[in-house]
Amino acid sequence: MAASLIRPEEAQRIWVWLEHDGTSLEGVSLELLAKGRELADRSGEGLVGLLMGHELDSLADEALGYGADEIVVAEDPLLEVYTTDAWCDAAAQVVLEKKPNILLFGATPDGRDLAGRLAVRLRTGLTADCTDLEIKTDEPALMLAAEVTGFGGGVAAIIACKENRPQMATVRPGVFRPALRRSHGEEGVQSRCPVRIDPGRVRTRVLERRIGEAVDITKAEALVVGGRGVKGDFGLLETLAGLLGAELGASRVAVDEGWIEKDRMIGQTGSVTRPKVAIVCGVSGAMQFTVGIMEADTVVAINSDPEAPIFESADYCVVDDLFSILPPLIRELENSR
Amino acid sequence: MNPASNNGLRTIVCLKVVPRPEEVRVDAETMTLDRAGAQSFINPPDLNALETALKLKDACGGEVSILSMGPPFFEPYLRLALAVGADRAFLLSDRAFGGADTLATTYTLAKGVEKIGAFDLVLCGEESLDGATAQVPPGLAEWLDVAQVTCALEIEKVPGKREMRVQRELKGGSETLSVDLPAVVSVKANVNEPRFIDYDRMEWALQEAPVGVWGAGDLATDPELTGLAGSPTTVAGVRQVATPDRRRKHLSGSAGEIARALADLLRTQTGSRGG
Ligand SMILES: Cc1cc2nc3c(=O)[nH]c(=O)nc-3n(C[C@H](O)[C@H](O)[C@H](O)COP(=O)(O)OP(=O)(O)OC[C@H]3O[C@@H](n4cnc5c(N)ncnc54)[C@H](O)[C@@H]3O)c2cc1C
Numbered sequence: 327m328a329a330s331l332i333r334p335e336e337a338q339r340i341w342v343w344l345e346h347d348g349t350s351l352e353g354v355s356l357e358l359l360a361k362g363r364e365l366a367d368r369s370g371e372g373l374v375g376l377l378m379g380h381e382l383d384s385l386a387d388e389a390l391g392y393g394a395d396e397i398v399v400a401e402d403p404l405l406e407v408y409t410t411d412a413w414c415d416a417a418a419q420v421v422l423e424k425k426p427n428i429l430l431f432g433a434t435p436d437g438r439d440l441a442g443r444l445a446v447r448l449r450t451g452l453t454a455d456c457t458d459l460e461i462k463t464d465e466p467a468l469m470l471a472a473e474v475t476g477f478g479g480g481v482a483a484i485i486a487c488k489e490n491r492p493q494m495a496t497v498r499p500g501v502f503r504p505a506l507r508r509s510h511g512e513e514g515v516q517s518r519c520p521v522r523i524d525p526g527r528v529r530t531r532v533l534e535r536r537i538g539e540a541v542d543i544t545k546a547e548a549l550v551v552g553g554r555g556v557k558g559d560f561g562l563l564e565t566l567a568g569l570l571g572a573e574l575g576a577s578r579v580a581v582d583e584g585w586i587e588k589d590r591m592i593g594q595t596g597s598v599t600r601p602k603v604a605i606v607c608g609v610s611g612a613m614q615f616t617v618g619i620m621e622a623d624t625v626v627a628i629n630s631d632p633e634a635p636i637f638e639s640a641d642y643c644v645v646d647d648l649f650s651i652l653p654p655l656i657r658e659l660e661n662s663r
Numbered sequence: 664m665n666p667a668s669n670n671g672l673r674t675i676v677c678l679k680v681v682p683r684p685e686e687v688r689v690d691a692e693t694m695t696l697d698r699a700g701a702q703s704f705i706n707p708p709d710l711n712a713l714e715t716a717l718k719l720k721d722a723c724g725g726e727v728s729i730l731s732m733g734p735p736f737f738e739p740y741l742r743l744a745l746a747v748g749a750d751r752a753f754l755l756s757d758r759a760f761g762g763a764d765t766l767a768t769t770y771t772l773a774k775g776v777e778k779i780g781a782f783d784l785v786l787c788g789e790e791s792l793d794g795a796t797a798q799v800p801p802g803l804a805e806w807l808d809v810a811q812v813t814c815a816l817e818i819e820k821v822p823g824k825r826e827m828r829v830q831r832e833l834k835g836g837s838e839t840l841s842v843d844l845p846a847v848v849s850v851k852a853n854v855n856e857p858r859f860i861d862y863d864r865m866e867w868a869l870q871e872a873p874v875g876v877w878g879a880g881d882l883a884t885d886p887e888l889t890g891l892a893g894s895p896t897t898v899a900g901v902r903q904v905a906t907p908d909r910r911r912k913h914l915s916g917s918a919g920e921i922a923r924a925l926a927d928l929l930r931t932q933t934g935s936r937g938g
Contacts, residue, residue, distance in 0.1 A: 327895060328887045352834075409840075410801070410811050434834050439813045442801030446769060451895035454765075454796035471899060486899035529810035529843040533828075540835025548932075570929060582853055589835060603932040613904065620907050624932055626925065641910040642928065644921055654922035662926065 330450040330490035334467040337427035337491035339372040340365055342394070343417070343440070345432055346377070346385055353499060353542065354432030356392055360505035361497075362430060363393040365461045369468055371427065374398055375514075378416055380406040390513040392505040397516050398424065404523045407535070408436050411528045414443045416521040421448060423519060426492040428470050430459075433496040445494050451487030452494040455594060457501055457617055458482075470495065475594050475617055500544035500598035500618075541573065541589045548572035549601045549622075551592060553615075554579040555608015555629065555648055560586055562652040563607060569659045575599065577609045592618035607648040611636025628652075671725025672820065674716040675776055676749065677787040677799070678709040678731045680740045705740050708788025708852040715818055715850050716786050717748045717858065723820050725783070726750045730775050732760055732768065738874050746860045746868035753779060757878035762891035769802030771889050774882040776807060784827070785847040789814055800849035810846040816854055 342362050345352040359375060366373040375394040377386055380403050389397045400420050404412045417440065421429065431437040433455050445452035453472035462469040470493040472485045487493045543549065550567040552560055553576070560574060567574050574590055581591045592599055594614040600621040607628045609615060616639045619625055627640035628648045637643045644651055682701035716727045729744045729752040731737050741752040755775045763771065776785060785807070790797035797813065804811030814832040821828055825844040830837055832851060842848070879889065887893060914921050 327892060328885070330895065410804075414805075435814050435832055436834075438797050439801055439811070442765070442796075442798035442813075443805045443811060445798070446766060446802040446805040449766065449895075452765060452796075452798055453896060454798050473902070475904065482902045482904050483898050484900040484902060485896050487896045490895040529846070530812060530840045532838055533841055534839040535833070535836065536838070537833065537836035584853060588832075603929065605929070617904075625909060626928070637911060639907060639909055641912060642925070643911060643913045644925070645913070645915075646918065646921065650918045651921055651925070654919050655925050658922050658926035659929070662930070 327489060328449060331422060331448050332425050332450070332491040334489060334491050337425050339374050339426055340369075340428040341374045341376055341424075341426035341430065341492070343429065343431045343437065344375045344377045344389055344397075345434060345437055346379065347537075348379065349385070351385070351389060351392075352432055352434065353504060353544065354434060354437075354497065356504035357499070357502040358430045358432060358497060359392045359394055361459055361502040363505065365428070365459065365470075366395075369461045369463050371468065372396065374424075374426070376400070376417070376420060378405050378413060378420075380404075386516055390516060391507045393508060394514045396514050398519050399516060400519050400521045402521055402523050404525060404528060407532050408440075409528055409530050409532065410439055410443060411530065412523050413440050414447065415523050415527060417444050418447050419521045420519045421492065427468060429492040429494045431494070431496045433498045437496055441494060441496050448492070448494075450490040450492060450494060452496070453485040453487070454496050456495050456497045457594065457598070459495065459497065469493070475613055498594070498597060499542075500600070503600075541587065543573050543575050543590055543592070543599055544597045546573035546575075546599065546601050549575040549592075549599060549604040551575035551577070551604055551606045551609060551619075552580050552586070553577035553607070553609030554583075556580065556585070557608075558583065558585050562649070562656065565656050566605070566652060566659070569656065572601075572605075575604070577615050594618070606636060606640070607652070609636055610634050611639055671723045672719055672783045673725055673728075673781060674719060674784045674786060675728045675730050675779060675782050676709070676713045676716045676744070677772060677785065677803070678713065678729050678741070678744060679706045679788075679791050680704070680731070680733060680737045681706045681791055681793045703736075703740070705743065706788055706791045706793075708790065708850065710788075710857040711852055711854050712786040712788045712850040713744055713747060713749065714855045714857040715815075716784075718855070719784070719818065719820060720748075728753065728779055730772065730779065731755065732763075732771055732775070735876070738876070739869075741874050742868050742872065743860065745872050745874075746864050747858060748861060748864070751875070752872070753875040753877060755877050755882065758890075759879045759884070759886060760890050762894065763889065764894035764896045765796060765798040765802050766895055767889050767891075767893035769799055769806055770893060771882070771884060772799070772803050773806035774884050775877065776803070778877065778882055783825075783844045783846075785845075787847065787849045789849045789851050797849070800847050804847035807845070807847065810843050812840060812842055812846065812848045815848050815850050818848060818850075
């Protein structure tokens, strides 16, 4: 194994890349700060947030309040909007200067884009789409045990990166609960790390950005979820969701078929949700899906196949055609308004 | 880096063969995955990447090469890609490449790209169905030291310039980028309708066309950087995931009765506006 640019014995602290839109931090970054704090306390390491961008003063102040011991700010006009080259150059400079032991990213489009490239530049390992993180203090060097759910039913693999640093991982939104704002006086300290970006090395230019209302199903109190069984029509599910004040969610198949927006995908590639109740219609219940409803208080499953594994993960099981159950259910709820 | 190409785009499509997820079994005793019984197929997003490459070739000319890393049984699948419309195919196959994580995989693929020669564009599917890390395209771009775009929805060549216009998916939206060539671009699943096999190409593709098979010696790869040896990450263990403790109560009766029971349940569970 060729060595990473950073040696284990010089690496220190747990770092979180803080993603933001210029005014507020991404939900998944707050979730990683919460988990990072827990790992830091368990191992006696410090927790650092890495904030990159341009003119970040107010955001940097804001970021101090979520449990990090230190917020490291890297600013440059070329970091005004995300481009792979500028951000990877800057991130690599900070990492080589500060030598993190663990470096965590949200598995968002930009987080995956950056982490994948940075890991190769640093010649280190990256575990993608983790469903849990743990720290092992009994190893010779502090080791991150990153869990990913693999193929087939019921197994998760624990991935370790023993000799290369930083130990990098991406984590899907919703896997951990977000950090809460700390009271005044419990905030971390702020520092700056100068970076130098060569504009000649930035090989992509953003011409236009169109950001709509992003749905965030990780915060929904109730979810109505459809899979392949809805056969392309989320109409009934939408009506039901409206009556319950619920958000729509979907399996990967429903998203891949183009029936509904990707932001609504539940599971390993999608989001981990924590609703009070999830009504899951026409989803078979593959493990990559069920990891996304594991934290729901109550799960109702409607599936015409009595053998469908989803019933293993449900509190209330309805073995029937969703198209014969949903219309009378909608009528019942409408009548009792 | 590469001489300017006036004769269309030289595109390389990275393609992987994956087992059908629903057919992979877990051996509970050894805690390993048994892929032997599983049927394999071309990773679906890679077919979207191939279609993108063929469309670009239709529009600007040039040639499309297929590049894959894997065991010899991948070869017939590469021939299918030739039958669909690709011009050349190369398989990186060597025991020394086995057990590679993304760092070692991307290093090996980059050596393959370099051996194919000058290129304008490397296209990949956004992620593989089995690994699903989406980390290969960025890693490959880094080894090759070229521009990268992930999650591309649309790709267009800018006429007269060594430049592409790419629309990329973002959280809750998209962005349009201008991208210097050469570049590595990963294509979102389902962005296009992959074309069928061209029956006029079948005989050539399945029998005559040479598929270059390159091993570690051909690529002059550093043994420290390939396969298991070149992979910083290791599987430290597997764990049976407990199914959550659920009530698993069956509601039965007529559709009307079930609907009523569910409505009662939901009214208490959600404190719904319906109640
Ligand atoms: C690495 C990796 C990551 C993945 N990540 C995710 C992820 O994040 N999220 C995810 O969802 N999947 C994910 N998957 C895919 C997952 O393995 C399954 O393929 C997927 O969840 C299946 O979706 P589905 O249940 O909608 O479709 P199917 O498995 O086809 O199930 C459809 C179900 O609908 C039922 N049905 C059909 N008609 C009706 C009807 N009229 N009424 C009632 N029931 C009906 C059927 O009985 C069947 O059980 C991933 C896979 C891999 C390999």
